[in-house]
Amino acid sequence: MRILHVIGNLDPVYGGPPKIAACLASAQAGLGHDVRILSHSSPGRDEHVQSLLDAVPGIGKVGIDQVACRSGWRWLFQARLKQVMRDAVHQADVVHIHNVWEFMLVAAANECRRTGKPYIILLNGMLDPWSLSQKKLKKKLAIALLYRRMYSGAAALHLGNKDEQELIRPLGLTTPGRIIPNGVFEDELKSLPPAGTFYQMHPELQGKPFILFMSRLHYKKGLDYLADAFGHFARLDLNAHLVVAGPEEGAGPAFREQIKSLGLSDRVHLIGSVSGQEKRGALVDASCFCLPSHQEGFSVAITEAIGHGLPAVITEGCHFPEVAEAGAGYVLPMDAEKIGHALHKVMSDPQLRDSMGLKGRDLALSRYTWPKIAEQTLDAYRTALEKDSARTPG
DSSP states (O other): OEEEEEEEEOOGGGOHHHHHHHHHHHHHHHTTOEEEEEEEOOTTOHHHHHHHHHTSTTGGGSEEEEEOOSSTTHHHHOHHHHHHHHHHHHTOSEEEEEOSSOHHHHHHHHHHHHHTOOEEEEOTTTTSHHHHTTTHHHHHHHIIIIIHHHHHTSSEEEESSHHHHHHTGGGOOOSOEEEOOOOBOHHHHHSOOOTTHHHHHOGGGTTOOEEEEESOBOGGGOHHHHHHHHHHHHHHOSSOEEEEESOBOSOHHHHHHHHHHTTOGGGEEEEEOOOHHHHHHHHHHOSEEEEOOSOOSSOHHHHHHHHTTOOEEEEGGGOOTHHHHTTSEEEEOSOHHHHHHHHHHHHTOHHHHHHHHHHHHHHHHHHOBHHHHHHHHHHHHHHHHHHHHHHSOO
């Protein structure tokens, strides 16, 4: 099967979607399919994009085309860009669109409808009520004037979790949904760096157990709750530290001030983006993972954390109830005190940590590996192609 993935950008600064696109494409190529990714280029960020790609096993089998475009709207009107999209869609049997708001994605959907090629849209949680409440009027107008046609014309909406189907119901979309989560590569979990690798890179943490937050420093990730939760935790545990790893995206300064006001600056370490051995070392050396998000589609960070055997303390907005159901961690409401107490339970009980870690790893390997996820997407593509064939006169 010839598969085209279209995403606005592969720069890791945009969080999970670039990695999801790259990993899914690689897993599909690993199953013997002809897979390409089309995205914008990232001037001045090529090194970061390459770092993301280098971390994806088998990415060399995927064709990657990055197109320079100064203004996103040009995809709808500029002949050169429209031809790029025509050529890319023409060479594909099916198109997988990642995210919901960019003009490049509209151009891909337009070309698919023009040529009768089926396409699927991965929403990444961007159409649920919490997400739509951010810049509410702008998004409401955008859907009405431009994007509804893109959503309605899809063969399926790729949903990350069970809740998302119900959460998008107020939009009145009749497009069928397919619940397909994200994953991890099993090979990555078999070749871990030695314990202590991260501590060697960060000697200021030597001898100190730490809780790991690994995600963008964005408001939706609940950093304000994380600060207060760590404040509650720190009164119960005088030794453990908090490591905050991820690119700055607006919430960092307020978080630093909050930590300072709590008198915890010496126990909280903001280390910026991590990748490669440093990232994997952090996942090996951490004692617990915490992500108190307001909203997630299907978090790659949580899946990686449990895959590395870390107990997870997360919030209901992460839409990952399987963590609690499997005994791999706690899923809590947005309540800083409850999050802090859950962190204390995990950090103060080595046997509980070990049990949760094993259950999380088993959960990831049994349900959330990329080849298994890729098979689910291929089934969705086949269904779309069969429907398209049935509509086409013989």
